[in-house]
Amino acid sequence: MICFHGYGDDPALARAVAAAERAGVHHVVVDQQQLTGVEFELADDGTHGQVRLPGRRVALTDLTGCYARPLAPLPSPDAATAAREAELAGRMVAWLDAAPITVLNRPRAMHSNGSKPYQAQLIAAAGFAVPRTLVTTDPDAVRAFVAEVGPVVFKSVSGVRSVVRVLDEAAAERLEQVRHLPTQFQARVPGVDVRVHVVGERCFATRIESPAVDYRYAERDGLTAELTACELSDELAERCVRLAAALGLVLAGIDLKLAPEGHATCFEVNPMPGYSFFEAHTGQPISEAIVQHLADVPALV
Amino acid sequence: MPTTRRPLVTIVADADDTGARATAQAVALAAGCGTRHTVWLVPTDALARGRWHHTVDPDGTPRTHVEPWPHRRSLADDQVGVVWFRSRCPAVTPSHGAGTAADRAYAATELAALFSSWLLGLGDRVVTRPEGTSPAGAAWDATVWRALAAARGAAVSTDPASRRVLVAGDRVVGAATDAEATLARDLAEQAASRCFELTLDAHGRVVDAGVTPALTGPGHVAAAAGLLLRLAARGVAA
The missing domain is CATH 3.30.470.20 (ATP-grasp fold, B domain)
Known part of the structure; x- marks a missing residue:
């Protein structure tokens, strides 16, 4: 049996769940938007335990794989509910990191994306060229970089989603602001x-x-x-x-x-790619591949 | 910019990190020189307020020059012997202190991402390999450490911790058995950390672990200082 975890209405998760249903693959969905009556019990060893859903109970050892897109717990006006759901989310993430099953992807494997120059x-x-990159607090260094590499874009250093923008004349007028926080610039490719x-x-x-x-x-x-x-x-x-x-x-x-x-x-x-956008436009069977991988591949420890 | 001598050992730590301070003092004493020229204890905030120039070439080669606040000394790649990044607190600059909570959180995330890239670029001159979101290295939940220990046959528990085992390079301090020492070394290797702490309950069961040891146990500071000096000597030789 495989597990899906995340927001039930997240298109990427929903498409994979639908693919499992079409393929007749036994599965369970731990929907972060529907946690009423859901319990996630985890033993001290971080691998044994069970998921309790309304009318259903699944031993963690019965799960062979998990597709996880854990997002922040939903805000709740009720403090006790918020605390319970945050705790459940924390246990779930810990289990995803520790479980001796195939997980797409383990939370601790996702961290490289938290720093773009680190990941670069x-x-x-791994054998790919990467864009020439400068992270600096010095406006003059940015000007010298532009003079050297030509047009550049700027974006967040971290994994915080940001719109990639060209350093045009208007943006160049605000360059002094980089003194307040190191900012990332990349040569346009x-x-x-x-x-x-x-x-x-x-x-x-x-x-x-x-x-x-x-x-x-x-x-x-x-x-x-x-x-x-x-x-x-x-x-x-x-x-x-x-x-x-x-x-x-x-x-x-x-x-x-x-x-x-x-x-x-x-x-x-x-x-944690939002593949659904691409699948919807191209018809590529990515969600099927995810389910196939989780259902067919032997467990990875 | 005044010329500075090579700071053999750089420790980046929060202001209240007494273990870092004690280790810096031990390194200075062991090296037999003035602290300033053998070890540099850099407050995390000074790094956050630093002047940064960090590049990554198309082939992935990183280069970094940073002048931690108050910008009197610099840390260029070729000056670094070894860096031990111990800070677990989000770094925030004064410019963001007056901003919204979201601004501060964003600034802290961006700075952590930069620190991680800088440290990764130093290769084996860091004590602990950084993660993309955690310059101090593996920030895994206790559940994960227990699972990793259990997978190696160790007993685990959520009882209160009563004992610490420190891995400092090849040395293991505080292990009651060879099996404990081996487990601590294995987990340290998995976390890509040369300085690592395993916490155990009163029955010797694994409770937690981490890559920023508190350095409160007997001999822990001396062991950490010895590790840093050995790494710095190797870095200089390289």
């Missing part, structure tokens, strides 16, 4: 955006054509993004699989920029 070093070690979802050893690549700097926010900026399924060379696909594995991720969303001659630069590896 790991990405490069020409080419086409490709998102690669790795599930175990399978790759699903999507080509994104968009005039937007950050295609995720194209619509908000009055622009479009066209998504098309595409094929990677065997070598590039293998490199993507190796990169995900090197980061300890079974499921990963890898953001590439492909230059016209085929050279790939990797920007980021998302350990």
Whole structure:
């Protein structure tokens, strides 16, 4: 039996649950939005215990895999409920980190994405070029960087989601603000955006054509993004699989920029990818692959 | 910028970290030099208020130059012998102290991300390998440590801790048995930490573990200082 954990209405989770239902795979959903009557009991060893759902009880040792997209507990006006749900969330995350089963992905494996320049070093070690990056508190250093590398974008250093913006004239006028907090700048890399979802050893690549700097926010900026399924060379696909594995991720969303001659630069590896957006646009069977991986693959300890 | 001698050992710690302070003093005494030139105890906030220049090249090569507040000394990559980052508190600069809670949380997250990248770039010159969200290294829940210990055949418990075993490089201090020492070394390796603490209950069962030892046990400070000096000597030799 496999487990799904997260917000029930999260499209990525909902699609995987639907795929399990279609495939007839036994599963249980621990929905963070429906925790009334739910208990998660965990023994001192961090692996034994049970999940109690209304009208159902599942031993943790009966679970062979879990697809987890744990998000912050829902706010509750009732302090006792909020405390109970926060505690349950904490136990669940600890179990996901410790359980001797296949987990997509273990919370402790997701941390590399918490620092972009940190992750960039790991990405490069796995054989991908990364964008030239500067993190600084010095406006003059930013100006020198621009003079050296040409157009640059700026974004958060951490995993906090931020809209990638071009350092244009208006933004350059605010450069003094970097003195208050180190800020990340990256050389703009020409080419086409490709998102690669790795599930175990399978790759699903999507080509994104968009005039937007950050295609995720194209619509908000009055622009479009066209998504098309595409094929990677065997070598590039293998490199993507190796990169995900090197980061300890079974499921990963890898953001590439492909230059016209085929050279790939990797920007980021998302350990909790919202693959549903890409699946919905391309029809790639990513949710099926997730369920297949959890249901078929022997447990990883 | 005045020229500074190589600070062999850099410890980044919170102001109330008495273990870090005691270790810095022990390193200075053991090295037989003035503290200033053998060990640099950098408050986390000074690092947060520092002047930073951190780059990552397309091939992943990192380069860092930081001048911790008050910007009188600098830490460039080639000056670093070893860094022990022990801080567990979110770093906040005065500029953000007056901001909203969300601003402060964002600033702390951004700074932690930068610290982690800097430390990762130092390779084996750090005592503990950082995580992306935790420059001090593995910040795992006690449940995870117990599960990892149980998977190695150790008894586990949630009773109060009554004893600490310290791993400081090759040395293990406070282990009652060889099995305890082996377990502590194995878990330290899993956490990629050369200085590691296993806490046990009165029956020798594993309660918790961590990569920022309190350094309160007998001989713990001396063992940590010895580790830092050995690593710094190796770093200089390299």
